[in-house]
Amino acid sequence: MKRFAVCCALILSIGTTCLPANARVRHKRHKPKPLKVQVATLLKDPAVSRAHWGIYVTRMDGKPIYAMNEAQLFQPASNNKMFTTATALALLGPETTYETKIVGQGVFDGHAKLRGNVVLVGAGDANLSGRTLPYVEPVDRPNPAPPAPDPLRYLAQMADQVAATGLKVVNGDIVGDDTLFPWEPYAEDWTIDDAVWGYGAPVSALTINDNQIKVTVTPGASVGAQATFSLLPAISYYKIVSDIQTVGANGPTSIFYERLPGSKDLRIYGTIALNASPDVEEIAIDDPAEYAAVALKAMLDARGIEVTGRARAEHRLPTDTQGLLAVSSQPVADLTQRAAAAAANPAEKLLASHTSPPLEENLVVTNKVSQNLHAELFLHHLGIAVLGDGSTASGARVVRAFLTGRVGIDPDDFIFFDGSGLSGHDLVTPRAAAKLLQYATTQPWFADWKRSLPIGGEDGTLAERFPKLPIKDHLFAKTGTLGEARALSGYLECASGKTVIFSVMVDNHTPRTHADRDTMDKIVAAIAETN
Known part of the structure; x- marks a missing residue:
């Protein structure tokens, strides 16, 4: 046993000290092809x-x-x-923020009555939604994920501010004002197919919930039954015609969404398997400023504020006649920011506001x-x-x-x-x-x-x-x-x-x-x- 140990030691000694340096085993990284x-x-x-x-x-x-x-x-x-x-x-x-406001325009009778309009003034805030900011890396997100915040939470907070002013009656309209930008909902050569979906939502200075609605389709209780659907936010905006048949387990799930440009009619049709998971799609809002006004009007009503008028949008139509190529090719002498010129309205009263994240x-x-x-x-x-x-x-x-x-x-x-x-x-x-x-x-x-x-x-x-x-x-x-x-x-x-x-x-x-x-x-x- 001792003789074996001595032999092993000798071999190890030779392997580490007696072999020439160029004979040692080397681990080289494989040289890749160019x-x-x-x-x-x-x-x-x-x-x-x-x-x-x-x-x-x-x-x-x-x-x-x-x-x-x-x-x-x-x-x-x-x-x-x-x-x-x-x-x-x-x-x-990096620190720039944008302030969305609700103002009363018209004549106030004390705090309780307004003869005029309540205007939701868009400032181009992209995050009037349920999105969590700052962005959280996936590895740091809680598991299981907590319930998603209300997508209209900031609008609801502003509605609370309006109610806190003591306003009870609005003899006028609820207006969604996106006139900060000209009303150009779609850039040149956006395809008509994209306009249905959330990723192709129209651009508006009054953006709400990324200007999209989540539609969830769930199979019916039995084969042949109509599938059910739900909306988030649950605001009555589109007239939805649904014809989605529930088919047998493991059958085809194929659901289609159709809406013509400018139309409030959304058609959903197709099939969904009895054992399928709910189908979830993001559908674009046709007129985000109008949608925001509709949502705000419903919130004010729920808070006991009577509105005699309707919910509507106020847009500013573009007036430039040169075309994008001609305008965009013109030089800009100074790339520094201009001072914002606020248009003062003597008959305007601030009722609520929300400041965006940086x-x-x-x-x-x-x-x-x-x-x-x-x-x-x-x-x-x-x-x-x-x-x-x-x-x-x-x-x-x-x-x-x-x-x-x-x-x-x-x-x-x-x-x-x-x-x-x-x-x-x-x-x-x-x-x-x-x-x-x-x-x-x-x-x-x-x-x-x-x-x-x-x-x-x-x-x-x-x-x-x-x-x-x-x-x-x-x-x-x-x-x-x-x-x-x-x-x-x-x-x-x-x-x-x-x-x-x-x-x-x-x-x-x-x-x-x-x-x-x-x-x-x-x-x-x-x-x-x-x-």
Whole structure:
């Protein structure tokens, strides 16, 4: 036994001290194929080879690492939000807030009676809703989740303030006033299909619950029975015609929603399986200012305030005749904010108010979950703040001036018709996205802005992508999906420990497939592996 131990010790001694250094076992990281080779191989796949691809990778200082079609134009989809939110954070500032007011306009008889209108004045607050702010990372959210707050809670709080003034009778209307912005509910080339759904909700300075209604369809009690539905908020606004049949267990669940533009008639039809979970959809509100007025009128009534008139909206129609391209291409001499000019109304009395969360909190939500409406509100606020005009064209003009004048992006490298990327007219080059990402790293607001980007495998629109190391938690990027276009741009921590900037865009991929997304994710993995 002792002899065996001595032999083992001798072998160990030889293994560690007697072998030449070059004979020792070494663990080397596998040397990957060059990025150019890997990308070429990936794009040969017949499932993606006919699509139009653009890729640009740089160091953090902007020095190019890899480029393919980087100067060609692509639909950015929600990559557009990067440009809008960066401009908003830089020009409006992280602490900016907006105050929604309820005022009485007319003649008061003491505190109890008003001969005139109660006006809910929209200030472009994106978060008059049940959303919890600041944004909470998924890992920090309570499990199980607590009940969601009332989506009309802030409107209810303001109704309480009105009741506390002693007002009892309103001989007039309840008005939803969104005249801060011109009434341009949809930007150019938003599709008619999108207008039904919450993600395509109309833009209004008086935004309520993201300008959408949650519709929940539940199977009937037996096969052949009509399914039931419920609305949240439960406000009578749409006339709903429902014809949803309950079919056998494991049968097809296929539910359709139809509403013509400008119509209050919402048709829901199809089938739902007897054992199916409730089907939940977000449906856009046709006129958010009118909807808010309807909701406020019901709340005042519930608080014992008699309203003799009706609930209605007050809009300001656009008057510009030049068109977006002509307006947005005009230079902006000064990108600093203008002083707000408040129009004083001597017959106006403040009854209630609500102040929004700071801009930076809304910005995180906007980029994390890719909230289209909120990005559009940023665009309109930029027009108001810099040019004194909250139109889509003025907002686009400010964004263009910022991107070309301060960021230094080539004016021919982009054109934006909106703030969210829903417009099919939006175009951008991968090198423009990379240029913005590089510029942001040099700015005092960079940490706040980067914090708003989805994290691979963790949260937002990247929660289900890149679920494993080495990319999980090492990718900070904005997604984009629109029709047959997809984009992903951001910051990537690579195998070497260095961080690179990248933008990958694809147009004209095969409809209703995910092959392009899978290939895009493999390209990102190749970038991480080779840098």
